[in-house]
Amino acid sequence: MASTGGTLDSPVKQIQIDGLVVLKIIKHYQEEGQGSEVVQGVLLGLVVDDRLEITNCFPFPQHTEDDADFDEVQYQMEMMRSLRHVNIDHLHVGWYQSTYYGSFVSRALLDSQFSYQHAIEESVVLIYDPIKTAQGSLSLKAYRLTPKLMEICKEKDFTPEGLKKANIGFDHMFEEVPIVIKNSHLINVLMWELEDKSTVADKHELLNLSSSNHLEKSLQLLMDRVDDMNQDIVKYNTYSRNLSKQQQQKHQYLQRRQQENAQRQSRGEAALPEEDISKMFKPPQPPPRMDTLLIAGQINNYCQNVKEFTSQNLGKLFMAEALQGHT
DSSP: OOOOOSSOOSSOOEEEEEHHHHHHHHHHHHHHOOTTOOOEEEEEEEEETTEEEEEEEEEOOOOOTTOTTOOHHHHHHHHHHHHHHTTOOOOEEEEEEEOSTTOOOSHHHHHHHHHHHHHSTTOEEEEEOHHHHHTTSOOEEEEEEOHHHHHHHHHTOOSHHHHHHHTOOGGGSEEEEOEEEEOOHHHHHHHHHHHHHOOOOOOOOTTOOOOOTHHHHHHHHHHHHHHHHHHHHHHHHHHHHHHHHHHHHHHHHHHHHHHHHHHHHHTTOOOOOOOOHHHHSOOOOOOOSHHHHHHHHHHHHHHHHHHHHHHHHHHHHHHHHHHHHTO
16 A cells, blocks of 8 residues: 555454455456446455454445436445345455556545444455556555544544644555455365366566556656645645744734833823734634645555566566676
């Protein structure tokens, strides 16, 4: 994720996912997700000690503006009731979402995960990256909100002072929970037999030096988020200047009033009546800082993706250079 906490204070230390759940998530995206289209669904399972076992899932249906009468909560309840009738795990333990080049750190994800985690303490969100998966490496990660961020969201104090008091940064917003994918013994035996009987030759060119457009797209998205961060910085600087200007005006007003009272006292006149300065000089509204933290977290996520991608390519380039030197 954009950021990962150091230690897990949550009741869930590990997540065990059935292979069926992984296949359902992948199939859901293949059927309904196109490009940057995001698909989402519900995770079902149970908690065993400090391990969260995800044994089933079902997707949220894609509905358009014409489906104004669609009740998402009612749909979830109906699905869970139907699963219970056929003796399948029906306990709600979180949700999943696909991502486009790692672009998932957003206010919508934060609000959704807070709602899940506030109602069900063990809830997690699974992030599935179909682009990385298509390159031959399954990308599925699980995240939870840190206790600090949960407290901030409960109080809804996203002001600079509130975030500073809580001592929270973009690297203390989310915590990643390790994932283990588990299949039944019969499925493992079947996979071994299929692998032995397979006649398809391995055509993966592991030493191919050409790079895909993954790096280019990640850098483009990174630059877009840096621009967003720059706009937020401009807004905050404008707020700081306006606040400083108002404080200066307030100080000048108090000085003039103090001088006028001194002159009136010297003439034997009564002092001016007291006034509510806070109503006369209302402080400007500070810009929300939570959005800035989310942008910083997303930038960090893009940087990690670029780092992973370039480290693999650089390793192949150095290897090729060494081989050429010995020929």
